[in-house]
Amino acid sequence: MDNEIKFSAESLELVKSIIARYPEGKQKSALLPILHIAQAEFGGWLSVETMNYVAGLLKLEQIEVYEVATFYSMFNLKPVGECVMEVCQTGPCMLNGAGEIIQHISKKFNIKPGETTADGKFTLKTVECLAACGTAPVMMVGDKYHENLTTEKVDSMIDEWCKCGKSSHNNPYKD
Amino acid sequence: MGIKILTEHILNPELQKFEVYRKTGGYAAVEKALKTMSPDGVMEEVKKSGLRGRGGAGFPTGMKWSFLDRKSEKPRYLVCNADEGEPGTFKDRYLMEFNPHSLIEGMIVSSYALGVNDAYIYLRGEFFYILRILEKAIAEATEKGFLGKNILGSGYSLNLYCHPGAGAYICGEETALLESLEGKRGNPRLKPPFPAVSGLYNCPTVVNNVETLALVPWIVNNGGDQFSQIGIGRSTGTKLISASGHIKNPGIYEIEMGLPVEEFIYSNNFCGGMKNGKPLKAVIAGGSSVPILPAELILKTAKGESRNMSYESLSDGGFETGTMLGSGGFIVMDESTCIVRNLYNFTRFYRHESCGQCSPCREGTSWMEKILFRIENGDGRMHDIDLLFNIQKNIEGKTICPLGDAAAWPVASAIRHFRQEFEEHVTRKGCWFE
Numbered sequence: 001m002d003n004e005i006k007f008s009a010e011s012l013e014l015v016k017s018i019i020a021r022y023p024e025g026k027q028k029s030a031l032l033p034i035l036h037i038a039q040a041e042f043g044g045w046l047s048v049e050t051m052n053y054v055a056g057l058l059k060l061e062q063i064e065v066y067e068v069a070t071f072y073s074m075f076n077l078k079p080v081g082e083c084v085m086e087v088c089q090t091g092p093c094m095l096n097g098a099g100e101i102i103q104h105i106s107k108k109f110n111i112k113p114g115e116t117t118a119d120g121k122f123t124l125k126t127v128e129c130l131a132a133c134g135t136a137p138v139m140m141v142g143d144k145y146h147e148n149l150t151t152e153k154v155d156s157m158i159d160e161w162c163k164c165g166k167s168s169h170n171n172p173y174k175d
Numbered sequence: 176m177g178i179k180i181l182t183e184h185i186l187n188p189e190l191q192k193f194e195v196y197r198k199t200g201g202y203a204a205v206e207k208a209l210k211t212m213s214p215d216g217v218m219e220e221v222k223k224s225g226l227r228g229r230g231g232a233g234f235p236t237g238m239k240w241s242f243l244d245r246k247s248e249k250p251r252y253l254v255c256n257a258d259e260g261e262p263g264t265f266k267d268r269y270l271m272e273f274n275p276h277s278l279i280e281g282m283i284v285s286s287y288a289l290g291v292n293d294a295y296i297y298l299r300g301e302f303f304y305i306l307r308i309l310e311k312a313i314a315e316a317t318e319k320g321f322l323g324k325n326i327l328g329s330g331y332s333l334n335l336y337c338h339p340g341a342g343a344y345i346c347g348e349e350t351a352l353l354e355s356l357e358g359k360r361g362n363p364r365l366k367p368p369f370p371a372v373s374g375l376y377n378c379p380t381v382v383n384n385v386e387t388l389a390l391v392p393w394i395v396n397n398g399g400d401q402f403s404q405i406g407i408g409r410s411t412g413t414k415l416i417s418a419s420g421h422i423k424n425p426g427i428y429e430i431e432m433g434l435p436v437e438e439f440i441y442s443n444n445f446c447g448g449m450k451n452g453k454p455l456k457a458v459i460a461g462g463s464s465v466p467i468l469p470a471e472l473i474l475k476t477a478k479g480e481s482r483n484m485s486y487e488s489l490s491d492g493g494f495e496t497g498t499m500l501g502s503g504g505f506i507v508m509d510e511s512t513c514i515v516r517n518l519y520n521f522t523r524f525y526r527h528e529s530c531g532q533c534s535p536c537r538e539g540t541s542w543m544e545k546i547l548f549r550i551e552n553g554d555g556r557m558h559d560i561d562l563l564f565n566i567q568k569n570i571e572g573k574t575i576c577p578l579g580d581a582a583a584w585p586v587a588s589a590i591r592h593f594r595q596e597f598e599e600h601v602t603r604k605g606c607w608f609e
Binding site for chain 2: 131
């Protein structure tokens with residue numbers, strides 16, 4: 001299992017260039033960026049093996065990686081679907097119908113927030129303010145914002161996704 | 176409509192490109208500062224401008240800069256706080272997405288004034304697409320000689336890097352942000368020492384909001400005195416307002432400080448009045464953390480004077496009858512809004528975002544959330560309302576960072592101005608709003 005967790009040559013180059021942005025000896029600063037890349041490359045979530053691998057790369061204690069990974073809500077600590085839908089549920093989105101959007105996705109796939117469909121395709125997550133309150137309600141899929149949502153818009157977005165079937169776990173440093 | 180400093184050309188879809196930004200007068204401030212001004216001269220203009228931090232606290236920027244420890248032998252850092260996460264606020268996202276060079280230019284000029292050679296932009300993790308826009312813009316500026324070694328032959332060098340967060344509201348607090356930038360959990364630090372003395376890697380550091388930094392080039396180009404003449408009183412310059420909620424035209428508006436609140440809400444140049452024609456019930460004027468005000472108090476002060484969009488006017492009356500300009504996250508609610516449900520939503524938010532270091536905040540936010548849930552859902556008791564008020568009072572001012580205050584103020588103000596609605600939730604055994 002362990003030997004499966006290894007960055008591609010291209011990602012390793014990127015990792016190196018990111019570490020170089022911080023002063024010598026301060027490579028721990030690169031932890032968040034590299035966990036983002038690791039999460040994208042290794043299935044959309046951070047397994048213990050993945051975190052240990054990152055610890056090794058940055059010459060950190062494993063616990064230093066765990067305590068960070070568990071603090072930040074963008075890091076998934078259990079497997080997620082290929083298409084992760086993160087719907088904002090905070091104030092302005094709530095005022096403009098976020099509840100309906102969450103309910104709609106919940107019903108459509110028969111999953112509650114935080115759950116993944118049995119076929120491993122879709123995960124529904126509720127998240128806090130995404131800084132897009134003027135175009136509420138809003139959700140993110142991968143690092144793409146979907147704004148001014150209606151249930152119809154959500155349906156067509158999902159249809160489109162089903163057609164292309166591209167995972168939402170993209171290397172965030174690449175367009 | 177007033178003067179536009181940050182958004183005059185923002186509808187030009189090509190503005191992200193260096194050449195286009197340059198044609199609108201961009202990077203002139205870098206040339207002027209590096210070729211004709213001393214670092215102290217730049218700082219002097221910023222002080223004269225009266226510019227105050229646009230992230231929410233409104234602290235004078237020039238004064239913050241002057242606290243930077245200049246005797247220290249250690250390197251100094253400038254960090255841009257682009258962790259925009261205050262509910263109701265989305266101005267920095269807009270500015271960075273459509274006018275990225277304005278932030279970069281602001282950071283070059285500000286770094287020059289502060290004697291900084293390495294600067295970072297800390298973006299919330301959800302803004303990765305903006306990080307890519309900024310990295311392209313940084314590469315362009317570097318290629319044209321405005322970043323990197325020996326900028327424009329001046330001998331001054333600056334490296335500028337982007338750094339992503341990963342979903343934690345608390346990292347918008349400047350010391351939590353620095354912890355996060357060091358690769359740690361976002362636990363705020365005890366102050367003092369302040370970042371100006373011991374910030375990033377224990378070195379002297381200035382942390383400024385995106386909008387604050389992006390205003391600096393205009394100040395350099397036109398002089399601090401010119402800037403101080405825009406706006407009203409000690410609220411100088413323009414402010415980006417994020418307007419959301421039950422209004423016809425939600426979006427970002429660059430307003431001159433001093434614009435009457437009534438005009439901002441009802442004029443077609445701004446919010447365009449209420450969506451669906453329902454009457455105004457309440458406004459949260461400066462992001463979810465500031466006190467909520469009922470319609471009559473947001474339009475007029477308790478003294479009956481017309482309220483305007485400025486630090487002073489919005490806070491007139493203190494927390495009894497006033498609020499704060501904060502980040503300019505302007506959330507408008509019509510009469511169909513349930514104040515209890517709205518407060519429950521924000522309290523859940525603060526419980527979720529509390530870092531957990533301080534007991535009053537960690538325990539208090541989850542206690543308040545539970546009480547609000549039962550009031551909203553019909554299990555509330557009359558004494559719960561005083562209990563809530565008491566809990567928020569015991570959070571306020573008793574925590575390392577202001578997240579505790581941010582969680583307490585919405586509760587205090589909602590009860591202060593809408594107590595009857597809470598009581599009715601208890602007597603009617605739950606919520607009657609749609």
